[in-house]
Amino acid sequence: MMKKYEGKRYYRIRATVFWPTVGLFILLLLGVYFKDELYEKWLRSGGMEDVTFEGLTSALEDKASCYLCGSSDYSLVDLFRKSGRIGVISLNDWYVLEFHIKSRDESVPLSEEGYRTSTFGNTGEIIYSSEGSYSGKMASIEVTLPEDFRLQTDILENNLCQECLDKVTETLDFRKWRYEEKEAIPLCLVDFRTQEVYSLQDWHKGCLIRDYWVEIEHEGDKVSADVYDVAE
Ligand SMILES: [Zn+2]
Structure with missing residues (x-):
């Protein structure tokens, strides 16, 4: 009224x-x-959970063409194996990056040393930059992931032997709040000499790979890794 x-x-x-x-x-x-x-509060009310990709099955028939331990023309791992350095693999498109550190292997010709240089690019999946210091003792790689990145497991299943698939999936484990929308970061570190792989998930802050100390940082959709040659 x-x-x-x-x-x-x-x-x-x-x-x-x-x-x-x-x-x-x-x-x-x-x-x-x-x-x-x-x-x-709501996010935390569900508690934490572990996310794992355990149990993926390799669909690769010819083990010799495994992207990690074999010699596939589509994988740069085979090419970088000679340098004995370490690098980063973008798992969704298997783009392989090498840290520009000076190779300790005397047999590697200077032209292939590849340090003191910087490279950058866009693979269609990731944007990356990689550079080495003048001394060749330090190098860094920075990767920007797409906004809505999500690990695609089929490329791993189709191109890795079971042993390598298990190694790679083990690096992808991470924890999150049950109600949190969080994806595995589709990247890992690789030692080209031993073909061992290491986690680049956001809980992993650093590790020692042979004589290389790696420091890892995460900021938004950016992942960066600094490598220091700590050999005496
Ligand atoms: Zn393999």
């Missing part, structure tokens, strides 16, 4: 409607104010 008092409008509202409305409004304000905290 509406009445006019000296040109001003007044509304009549039942107290039983008015107070609940005020109450709701206050709740709404509080909700907006504490939105982040409430979301965080």
Whole structure:
């Protein structure tokens, strides 16, 4: 109902409607104010869970063409094996990057040393940059992942032998809140000499690979790794 008092409008509202409305409004304000905290609380209410890719089965028939331990023309791992360095593999397109550190192997010709250089590019899957220091003792690789990255397991299953597939999937384990939307980072570190692979998931901050100390950093969709040659 509406009445006019000296040109001003007044509304009549039942107290039983008015107070609940005020109450709701206050709740709404509080909700907006504490939105982040409430979301965080909800996220944590489900507890943590481990995500693992265990149990993938290799569909590769010819073991000799395994992307990691074999000699496939489609994998640069075979080519980099000679240098004995370490690198990064983008698992969704099997793009292989090498750290530009000076090779300790005397038999590697200077032209193939590949340090003191920087390379960068876009594979269609990742954007990367890789550079080495003047001394050849330090190098870094930075990878920017696509916004909605998600590990595609079929390329691994189709191109890795079972042994290598197990090694790679082991590096992909990570933990998350049960209600959190989080994907495995489709990258790993690789030692070209031993063909061992190491995690680049966000919990992994660093490791020693032979005489190379690796420091890993994650920021948004960027993953960067710095390598230091710590040999005496
Ligand atoms: Zn293999």
